[in-house]
Amino acid sequence: MPLIPRIDQWLLVMSTQLIGFSMGGLCQSFLVVPASMIWPEGLVYCALLNTLHTVDYAGAGERGGISRKRFFMYVLIGGAIYYLLPG
Amino acid sequence: MTLRLPICLSTVRFIRISLPPTLATFASAQPCAIDRAVEDVTGARFFDPNLDRARIGDPNQDSPYPEVRSAVANTDDPEMPCSTIRAWILGVIMAVIIAGINQFLYVPFTFGTIFIFNDRHVNTSACSYFRYPSVMITQIPILLVSLPLGRGIASILPDVEIFGAKLSPGPFTIKEHVLVLAMTIVGAYPAYATDIIAVQRVFYNQQWSFACQCLFFTQLSWPCYVFSRNTACMVQY
Numbered sequence: 001m002p003l004i005p006r007i008d009q010w011l012l013v014m015s016t017q018l019i020g021f022s023m024g025g026l027c028q029s030f031l032v033v034p035a036s037m038i039w040p041e042g043l044v045y046c047a048l049l050n051t052l053h054t055v056d057y058a059g060a061g062e063r064g065g066i067s068r069k070r071f072f073m074y075v076l077i078g079g080a081i082y083y084l085l086p087g
Numbered sequence: 088m089t090l091r092l093p094i095c096l097s098t099v100r101f102i103r104i105s106l107p108p109t110l111a112t113f114a115s116a117q118p119c120a121i122d123r124a125v126e127d128v129t130g131a132r133f134f135d136p137n138l139d140r141a142r143i144g145d146p147n148q149d150s151p152y153p154e155v156r157s158a159v160a161n162t163d164d165p166e167m168p169c170s171t172i173r174a175w176i177l178g179v180i181m182a183v184i185i186a187g188i189n190q191f192l193y194v195p196f197t198f199g200t201i202f203i204f205n206d207r208h209v210n211t212s213a214c215s216y217f218r219y220p221s222v223m224i225t226q227i228p229i230l231l232v233s234l235p236l237g238r239g240i241a242s243i244l245p246d247v248e249i250f251g252a253k254l255s256p257g258p259f260t261i262k263e264h265v266l267v268l269a270m271t272i273v274g275a276y277p278a279y280a281t282d283i284i285a286v287q288r289v290f291y292n293q294q295w296s297f298a299c300q301c302l303f304f305t306q307l308s309w310p311c312y313v314f315s316r317n318t319a320c321m322v323q324y
Contacts, residue, residue: 021322038158038159043158043159044227045226045230045268046158046159047157047158047159048227048230049230049261049264049265050137050157050158050159050160050261052234052261052264053260053261053264054137054160054261055137055157068157
């Protein structure tokens with residue numbers, strides 16, 4: 001027989017999990033549904049996929065600049081060279 | 088308004104550099120009245136492909152700030168090809184290869200090596216989680232590798248129809264890329280049941296037969312699929 005009864009262990013696990021689920025359900029209209037809300041794990045992939053596929057412009061208005069793909073390539077090459085250093 | 092093609096990738100010959108047709112229609116179709124709204128906020132007038140022109144001004148649906156919009160588009164192009172034959176071919180091949188590489192790296196020692204643990208000779212082919220740091224192909228490298236592969240397969244495949252579906256409908260799109268990613272990442276990580284087999288083999292000197300191990304892996308996986316399908320209406324959609 002465990003120190004804490006089985007049913008209490010099961011209820012503890014289920015209640016903590018379900019509190020999280022229900023908080024997510026309550027906040028769904030503020031945190032999930034609006035298109036402005038991007039969750040941090042997905043934001044990385046969204047930004048990278050947009051950089052690689054959709055966003056092809058460079059600069060803003062009359063101001064020039066480099067495109068996001070070119071900036072990404074610079075950072076990629078620089079990161080690859082930096083990774084050769086012993087860390 | 089200028090559209091500048093990516094110059095950094097143009098040195099690679101097999102990558103098809105062309106503007107998607109959706110961008111061209113976006114650029115030519117709309118008047119400047121809505122871009123003036125962007126100009127009021129940002130102080131600059133420029134072409135923004137992620138701008139949801141039907142819902143500008145609604146902060147729940149579209150942000151006026153290009154920094155926010157530049158992360159993700161909340162517009163949809165329903166004519167963009169998504170579930171194409173080439174995406175499925177590439178996704179299946181990459182799922183097999185990446186899952187095989189990750190499972191191989193999860194068990195890093197050479198098969199058949201013998202070492203002494205706890206006064207017993209054990210086979211080290213199962214001592215997987217003693218290795219630190221571990222090597223694994225994660226999601227961002229998969230994303231970066233699948234892009235030139237997709238563009239390459241899009242330029243190699245001929246323009247024919249198979250069963251009424253085009254084999255190569257235009258350039259490699261973002262939806263196909265996401266489909267390939269989803270198919271690859273789902274199978275990319277090794278099953279945790281490998282640890283059980285490893286612990287049995289190293290610490291308890293037990294070894295099941297191959298068929299028994301296969302059945303063990305599947306009987307651990309399929310209830311999870313069943314539960315996720317049964318609760319899909321509550322926790323997914």
